Amino acid sequence: MDSSKPYVICHMLGSVDGRIKQDIWGFKDHHKYFEETAEKIAADAWLVGRVTMQEFSSPTTPDLNNTVIVSREDFVALKSATYAVVIDPSGKCFWDTNMVSTEHVIEVLTESVSDGYLEHLRNNKVSYIFGGKDSLNLELVLRKLRQLFDIQTVRIDGGGHVNGSFLKANLIDEFSLVLAPVADGTIGTPTVFEAEEGYGNRMATQFKIKSVDRIYDDFLWIRYLVVRDSVNSR
Incomplete structure (x- = not known):
């Protein structure tokens, strides 16, 4: 393993045809299948995309008309035992707030964000790092999480596009799949990994x-290690 970046575990709940949870699955408490298994994975941080994190962030849009120029330097507001990375x-x-439950928030940004947004984060003591000028270099992001926050293990909790981005960049070390005993069958719905067309x-x-x-009677919890030299490996 590359010691300059965290160990990366992607954790997902998926159907037998690779789909991400939908209401038609018919489970009474689908959250527990994901969350109870996730809690058993030792990690210093969990990471999600913007859409998922907006469930935890503020519904109010602040005034971002800030006239102060904020330098594009990483901002470490505080050190914590665990982190929520978006x-x-x-x-x-x-x-x-700068917390999601007991985890300190780290925003992963490009340098194209506004000065007003950076001032908003600083005022609320939310840490942030830059992963690139106009687009993200995910390897750089991981290295910064290790160097600035001493994060040893990151658990990626999706969704499919975030998972796919890390998969395409060959940055996932382990895949943890809670396989639900259901076939979704819906064409065009999100899958566990959405890398590219x-x-x-x-x-x-x-x-x-x-x-x-075997868990919850008919679910399977499968943990896989990535085969790094996968070409002609079988």
Whole structure:
């Protein structure tokens, strides 16, 4: 493992046809299948995309008409035992606090965000790091999380586009899948990994099984390790 970046575990709840949870699955408490297994994965931080994190952030849009120029330097508001990291390139999550439950918030931004948004984060003591000028370099993001916050293990909690971005960048070390005993069958609904249209120039990512457990009667919890040299590995 690359010791300059955190160990990355992607954790998801998926159907047998690779879909992400939908209401038609018919489970009474779908949250527990994901959350109770996630709690058993030792990690210093969990990471999600902007859409997912907006469930936890402030519903109020603040006044961002700030005239102060804020330098594009990473901002460490405080050090914590655990962190909640959001991939938010354009700065669309707003905050009344710098915590989600017991985790300190870290915003992952591009340098294209406004000065007003950075001032908003600083005023609320929300940490932030820059992953690039106009687009994110996810490897750089991971290295900064390790260097600035001493994060050793990151658990990625989706959704599909965030998972796919890290998969495409070959930055996932382990995949934890709670396999639900259901076939969704809906064409066009989100899948566990949404990397890109078509095949591009990449090869599919291969895994080897780390462990398999039968849970909640008919669910499987499968943990895979990524096969780094996956070309012609089978």
